[in-house]
Amino acid sequence: MINLNILKQSTIVHLCFAISYFTSGLILTFVQAILYFGLKPFNKSLYRQINYYLSYSFYSQLVFMSEWWSNTKLTLYIKKDEYEKFYGKEHGYLIMNHSYEIDWLMGWHFCNTIGVLGNCKAYAKKSIQYLPPIGWMWKFSEFVFLERSFEKDKETIKHQISELCDYPDPVWLLMTPEGTRYTKKKHEASLKFAKEKNLPLLKHHLTPRTRGFTTSLQFFRGKIPVIYNIQLAFEKDAKTPPTLTSLLYGKPVHPHLYIERLPVDKVPEDEAEAAKWLHDLFVVKDKMQDSFINTGDFFLESGVERVEPFTVSPPIWSLVNALGWAVVTLTPMLYYLIGLLFSGKLLYFSIACAIFGAFFILLQKSIGMSQISQGSSYGTEKK
Numbered sequence: 461m462i463n464l465n466i467l468k469q470s471t472i473v474h475l476c477f478a479i480s481y482f483t484s485g486l487i488l489t490f491v492q493a494i495l496y497f498g499l500k501p502f503n504k505s506l507y508r509q510i511n512y513y514l515s516y517s518f519y520s521q522l523v524f525m526s527e528w529w530s531n532t533k534l535t536l537y538i539k540k541d542e543y544e545k546f547y548g549k550e551h552g553y554l555i556m557n558h559s560y561e562i563d564w565l566m567g568w569h570f571c572n573t574i575g576v577l578g579n580c581k582a583y584a585k586k587s588i589q590y591l592p593p594i595g596w597m598w599k600f601s602e603f604v605f606l607e608r609s610f611e612k613d614k615e616t617i618k619h620q621i622s623e624l625c626d627y628p629d630p631v632w633l634l635m636t637p638e639g640t641r642y643t644k645k646k647h648e649a650s651l652k653f654a655k656e657k658n659l660p661l662l663k664h665h666l667t668p669r670t671r672g673f674t675t676s677l678q679f680f681r682g683k684i685p686v687i688y689n690i691q692l693a694f695e696k697d698a699k700t701p702p703t704l705t706s707l708l709y710g711k712p713v714h715p716h717l718y719i720e721r722l723p724v725d726k727v728p729e730d731e732a733e734a735a736k737w738l739h740d741l742f743v744v745k746d747k748m749q750d751s752f753i754n755t756g757d758f759f760l761e762s763g764v765e766r767v768e769p770f771t772v773s774p775p776i777w778s779l780v781n782a783l784g785w786a787v788v789t790l791t792p793m794l795y796y797l798i799g800l801l802f803s804g805k806l807l808y809f810s811i812a813c814a815i816f817g818a819f820f821i822l823l824q825k826s827i828g829m830s831q832i833s834q835g836s837s838y839g840t841e842k843k
Contacts, residue, residue: 485597553632554635
């Protein structure tokens with residue numbers, strides 16, 4: 461009998477993941493491109509409804525790795541009545557801490573449970589849109605791509621938010637106001653900036669950059685009804701580190717996800733007051749993170765009203781989708797690649813080795829991009 465743990469740690473299996481993921485991504489983005497130029501100009505609503513399933517089919521392969529391959533379970537801290545009434549049924553603007561290598565994937569994991577994974581959007585660096593297949597997928601899915609030049613970005617934000625608010629189905633738009641993932645070096649720079657500007661000093665977060673939020677707010681107010689305040693934490697001394705590598709090797713991590721539903725009309729309309737509202741929100745988020753790090757509990761030392769945790773079973777569709785793509789992509793790819801390997805001709809053998817090597821490098825590069833050590837220097841660069 462095959463030992464499943466050994467199988468999950470096999471480089472050959474990981475290579476099969478890479479072949480299926482990247483090949484399916486290219487197929488899906490090719491279909492997206494045809495629909496983007498051939499259907500969207502004539503029927504945006506239909507394009508967006510179809511694109512939901514194309515995006516879902518790609519994203520859920522990574523969610524499969526979290527939900528089924530590693531058997532990771534989310535512990536959710538959400539008011540049960542709001543969860544049942546609102547979640548997945550309305551447009552939402554998400555504000556989330558950016559502290560871990562897989563915070564984005566844990567967000568996708570949750571979005572899959574409430575049926576909005578295919579309509580998850582985010583702010584991203586403009587350069588990412590040129591990276592196949594994920595950047596192409598995001599481009600065709602109307603993500604908000606920014607250049608970090610306010611005058612240019614303001615017009616982009618205005619246009620893209622208007623487009624996203626016009627979607628026929630619920631859209632969740634993610635912003636990480638810290639601007640980049642937390643590191644010790646960036647935190648030191650953030651504290652220096654906060655002291656100079658007389659802003660709150662945060663222990664576990666970078667000082668939020670408010671301009672993107674306040675600019676977005678003026679364009680989505682009245683169209684997106686709520687802001688979802690999301691706080692993600694992992695146990696400080698967890699046996700398995702919260703990384704993409706851990707999930708790839710089938711090792712479960714234990715994410716704790718607190719989500720608070722905040723009506724947009726509670727946010728001040730004045731830009732300066734809205735900025736202060738965001739800073740105050742991060743003060744509370746920081747207290748919650750500090751409480752969790754110290755006690756393993758968001759509420760014990762933070763003063764935030766306790767919300768009882770619960771878990772939900774994962775939908776089966778990410779498993780079905782991943783297995784389906786494995787059959788569709790691996791069957792012909794491995795047939796031809798193995799044929800090249802055993803053709804007896806050096807040229808064909810070399811081509812097969814090069815293709816296998818390319819997929820393996822793509823896998824390693826993708827993992828590397830998620831690592832904290834490879835994060836943006838935004839906020840620490842000298843000007």
